[in-house]
Amino acid sequence: MRTKDNKGIYSMRHTILRAAVCAFFAGAAMTASAANPFSDVERDSWAYEAVASLSDQNIVEGYPDGTFKGDKHITRYEMAQITARLLAKRNSLSADQQSVVDKLSREYANDLSSLGVRISELEKKTGKTSLLTELRVQGIDRYDNIFKDTKEKHYELGARIRLNTMTKINDRSTLYGQLETYMGMNGRDPYDINKYTYDKNGNESVRAGHSDGELHLNRLWTTFQFGKKQDTTNLPFGPSKNLIGIGQFPVKMGVTGYTYDGEFKGAFITFGDYIKGGRLTIAYGRATNINYNYTGPMMHGIKVTPIAKSKLIGELSTNKVVAAAVAANPALKSVLGKATGLINSSNNLPELQNNLGKIVNLIKTQNPQLAQAVAAKLGTLNLNSLVSASTMYYNPANDTLYPMGKDVVMDWGEDEDVPVTYASYIYKVPDQWEFHAYAMKANGPVGHICEAYGFAGSYYVTPKWNIHGEFVKNLRVLPLNNEKPHSFNYGLSYGTADVLKPRSYSIGIDYIYSQAGTYFGGSGNDIADQYMGHVYKNWHGMKNVPAYFADKMDALTDGNPANDHNNFGGAKFFLAKASYVPMKGLIVEADYGFNAKDMGGKKMDNMFMLKATAYIK
Numbered sequence: 256m257r258t259k260d261n262k263g264i265y266s267m268r269h270t271i272l273r274a275a276v277c278a279f280f281a282g283a284a285m286t287a288s289a290a291n292p293f294s295d296v297e298r299d300s301w302a303y304e305a306v307a308s309l310s311d312q313n314i315v316e317g318y319p320d321g322t323f324k325g326d327k328h329i330t331r332y333e334m335a336q337i338t339a340r341l342l343a344k345r346n347s348l349s350a351d352q353q354s355v356v357d358k359l360s361r362e363y364a365n366d367l368s369s370l371g372v373r374i375s376e377l378e379k380k381t382g383k384t385s386l387l388t389e390l391r392v393q394g395i396d397r398y399d400n401i402f403k404d405t406k407e408k409h410y411e412l413g414a415r416i417r418l419n420t421m422t423k424i425n426d427r428s429t430l431y432g433q434l435e436t437y438m439g440m441n442g443r444d445p446y447d448i449n450k451y452t453y454d455k456n457g458n459e460s461v462r463a464g465h466s467d468g469e470l471h472l473n474r475l476w477t478t479f480q481f482g483k484k485q486d487t488t489n490l491p492f493g494p495s496k497n498l499i500g501i502g503q504f505p506v507k508m509g510v511t512g513y514t515y516d517g518e519f520k521g522a523f524i525t526f527g528d529y530i531k532g533g534r535l536t537i538a539y540g541r542a543t544n545i546n547y548n549y550t551g552p553m554m555h556g557i558k559v560t561p562i563a564k565s566k567l568i569g570e571l572s573t574n575k576v577v578a579a580a581v582a583a584n585p586a587l588k589s590v591l592g593k594a595t596g597l598i599n600s601s602n603n604l605p606e607l608q609n610n611l612g613k614i615v616n617l618i619k620t621q622n623p624q625l626a627q628a629v630a631a632k633l634g635t636l637n638l639n640s641l642v643s644a645s646t647m648y649y650n651p652a653n654d655t656l657y658p659m660g661k662d663v664v665m666d667w668g669e670d671e672d673v674p675v676t677y678a679s680y681i682y683k684v685p686d687q688w689e690f691h692a693y694a695m696k697a698n699g700p701v702g703h704i705c706e707a708y709g710f711a712g713s714y715y716v717t718p719k720w721n722i723h724g725e726f727v728k729n730l731r732v733l734p735l736n737n738e739k740p741h742s743f744n745y746g747l748s749y750g751t752a753d754v755l756k757p758r759s760y761s762i763g764i765d766y767i768y769s770q771a772g773t774y775f776g777g778s779g780n781d782i783a784d785q786y787m788g789h790v791y792k793n794w795h796g797m798k799n800v801p802a803y804f805a806d807k808m809d810a811l812t813d814g815n816p817a818n819d820h821n822n823f824g825g826a827k828f829f830l831a832k833a834s835y836v837p838m839k840g841l842i843v844e845a846d847y848g849f850n851a852k853d854m855g856g857k858k859m860d861n862m863f864m865l866k867a868t869a870y871i872k
Contacts, residue, residue, distance in 0.1 A: 302334055302362060305355050309341070311839075313755055314348065335363040340488060386872070389417040393866035395781055397446060399792035401802075403858045407792070413445030414438045417473070421492060424477070426484065429493035431504070433474035439467050448517075448544055448776060448784075457555070457667040474518060476502025496528035503543065506677070507779065509691055509711035509725040513744055513767055513787075516779030517544025520672060533682040541672035546776025548799040549788040550673070554665040554700065556655040557797070557804065560604050565795035566812055567598050567611075570632065580625045587625070590617050603654045647734055658804050660734045662703040673705075673775065674698040688714040691725075706730045707773065721748045721763075733772040735803055736822050736854075740770035752834035754842045754870060760835045770854060771803040771824030782848040782862050786826040789859075802853065822854035843867045 309315045315337060338359040345353055392414050399407040415437050422430040437445040444450075450465045464471030480494035487494055499522075506519040521540010527533050571577060571591060581587045594614040601607035619626035648661040657664050679693035690712050697705035709727035716722060724745035732739055748763025767783060774787040794800040803824025810818040828851030834844045844866050851859035 302359060305359060306334070306337055309352065309355060312352070314344075314352065315341070334359070338363050343488065384420055384422040387419040387421075388871040389415075389419060389868060390871070391415045391417075391866055391868040392440070393445075393781075393864065395864040395866075396860075396862060397443075398785055398789065398860065401785060401789045401859045402853075403860050406860045408860070409443060410441065411443050411445055412439075412441040413443070414440060415445070423493065426487075427480040427494065428477060430477045431474065431502075432472070434470050435473040436468055436470045437465075446781070448546055451547070452671060453547070453551070453667045455666045455669075472503075474503050474505065476500050476504040490530075495530045496525075496534070498525045498529075499523070500525075506538065506542075508679075508693060508695075509709060509727075510689065510713045510723050511711075511725060511744060511746070511765065512779030513725070513765075513769075513783050514709070514727055514742065514774060515542065515544070515777045517542065517777035519543065519675070519677070529681075531683055531685050533680065536677075536679050536681075538675075538677045540675065542675050542775075542777065543672045544777030545671065545673050546784070546788045546790075547671050548790045549801050550775050551667070551671075551799075552801055552804055553659045553704065554657075554663055554669070555667045556650075556657040556664070557800065558654055559649065559656050560601060560607055560654050561797060562795050562808055563604060563607055563812075564598050564601065567607075568595055571595065571629075574629075574632065576628050576632075577625065580622055584621060587618070587621050590621055593617055603651070605651075658735055658807070659704050663700050665700055673701055686715060686718070688712070704729075704731050704733055704772065705775070719749050719751075722746070723748070727773050729772050731772075735771060735807060735824065738770070738772075738822075740772035740825070742767075742769035742773040742825075744768065746830075748832075752836050752842055752844075754836055754868075755839060757836055757839050760833070762833045764829060764831045766827075766829055768827045769825050770822070774825075780830070780846065782830060782846050782864055785862065786828050786848060786851050786859060789826075789853075806853070806855065806857070825854040826859065827852055827854070828859070840871065841867065841869045 306315060338356065341348075341356045342360060345356055348356065392412075394410065394412045396408045397411045399409075401408075415435065418434040420430075420432040422432075424430055437447050439445050444467055447465055450461060451459050452462050453459055462471070478493070478498045478500040480496070480498055482497040485494045485496055501522045503518050503520040504523070506515065506517065508515040519538060519540055520543050521538060523536055523538035525534055525536045527535060571594060577587075577591070581591065594617060597610040597614055598607065601610050615626050615630045618629055647659075648657040648664070649655070650657070650664075675695055675697055677693070677695040679691060681689065681691050683689040690710075692708075692710050694708040695706075696702060707727055707729045709725060711723070711725040713721060713723040722745075724743070726741070726743045728741045729739055744765055744767040746763055746765030748761055750761040751759060752761040753759045767787075769787045776784070776788055778784045778787065789802040791800045791802060791805050792798065794805045801824070806821075807823045810821055810823070829849050831847045831849070832844070833846075834842055836842050844864075846864045848862040851861070853859065
């Protein structure tokens with residue numbers, strides 16, 4: 256059923272979303288405000304209030320859960336440890352902050368003198384796990400057909416919960432983990448890119464842990480810091496330079512993550528510091544956030560005969576000449592019924608083409624002129640183009656067309672996570688500028704269509720104004736459009752929404768141009784995901800057919816050769832974004848995609864997304 260635009264429904268949906276956000280985060284905010292950040296310190300101590308105040312200013316490093324526990328519960332020693340750390344960075348503090356630290360140092364002067372052994376004992380503690388909970392509520396339209404003339408959509412209101420953990424194994428090794436779940440809040444299953452898996456026959460099933468409200472392991476990786484030991488006193492997430500890692504870890508390509516911002520399963524090595532300066536990263540494994548409904552048909556192909564059947568039956572039922580002939584001669588109705596039966600009984604394309612001759616002869620017994628017209632029309636549909644397109648590969652043995660050619664032929668379910676080798680070099684000057692250069696190559700059969708490089712950069716013209724841009728080029732010729740596709744984006748933003756800084760904000764706008772074959776799923780933005788990787792949920796009776804393939808087939812069989820060489824798939828659009836931090840630990844974001852078209856010029860619907868994310872420690 257098509258969903259029409261309706262301002263009343265639109266307003267009501269976002270009223271519901273606002274209410275859901277308030278209800279969802281009310282308990283979280285209550286928990287955060289009720290939590291005692293220094294549970295081992297007496298509340299009536301002036302030191303408690305002083306350290307709590309400094310903590311609110313983000314200059315205190317305690318243990319990850321906010322407590323300060325040594326081998327014994329000796330508050331004075333623990334407070335002295337905090338003071339020692341503050342003294343170590345006294346020169347970077349404001350005058351008022353220095354005054355508070357000086358007062359603390361006088362209070363704990365005797366304890367500080369004996370802290371040499373005590374601090375070392377505290378720092379040697381291992382196995383301490385910190386937990387950061389991330390709660391997100393999001394409202395967005397999800398599309399079964401994104402094109403304006405034929406759009407079909409439904410509204411999704413859902414929540415995503417992530418439980419992030421960090422465990423210090425020793426001074427050089429750290430273990431990171433992330434449990435994740437999605438929950439629908441309006442009777443619709445929320446979108447989860449990794450929700451479904453497929454067997455070799457193409458049968459779909461839900462992955463374990465991916466049903467509504469079920470927990471699954473989204474990330475789990477460990478790192479080891481090599482080379483000169485790094486001082487991690489002011490590094491809450493562990494060592495940041497010269498790392499070897501293994502497991503399932505996050506990877507973001509470029510500065511925006513439009514091309515890919517998801518997980519990678521394998522191993523990596525990083526030379527340099529990921530916080531500032533230059534770093535080189537090399538990774539080998541599998542990209543796990545791939546939109547398989549979008550990429551799968553590239554590899555396992557699509558059955559041809561069902562497409563041809565649907566087109567023929569549709570033509571017989573909607574053709575005005577046929578309808579007029581039936582009105583003049585009702586006996587033709589039974590003939591057309593037999594014709595439909597012959598079409599449906601065809602098991603492959605040669606059998607279907609043979610049955611078309613029988614259909615023309617059947618019609619000829621009742622109306623020779625109509626038979627001639629039908630034969631001419633069937634000829635213009637050019638069904639042979641479905642199997643004779645020079646850039647694609649048709650296998651008559653299984654009646655399957657492979658849009659990316661003979662070299663990219665795989666079974667259903669094979670390589671749902673695409674094997675990849677990835678390398679990047681990033682140079683970063685925090686809050687000023689950064690430059691990215693990266694390259695990736697898919698391994699196995701997918702490597703015949705995916706070998707790309709890219710550049711990205713971000714520059715703060717002023718402390719508030721930022722410009723950024725990216726370029727990606729696929730070095731493989733894709734049979735779909737017989738080209739080496741590329742993509743680029745550029746944008747402008749003002750301000751920085753920092754979740755640790757209340758009342759901070761940012762606004763901006765980006766332009767994204769993405770040809771089919773430079774995006775494979777896993778964008779960091781849900782609007783960009785739907786524009787660049789659109790999939791028809793129902794096309795000629797088949798589920799989940801990517802637009803780049805479906806539109807190509809429609810063009811080849813529409814009777815107009817001029818459409819056969821259009822540029823299919825991809826997207827070009829604007830994306831406006833705004834973010835605001837109303838309180839520490841909570842960020843609200845609104846995105847609006849507009850003026851969107853595919854590479855052939857077909858207009859896509861405008862799209863709005865609103866989400867709120869809370870971080871609780």
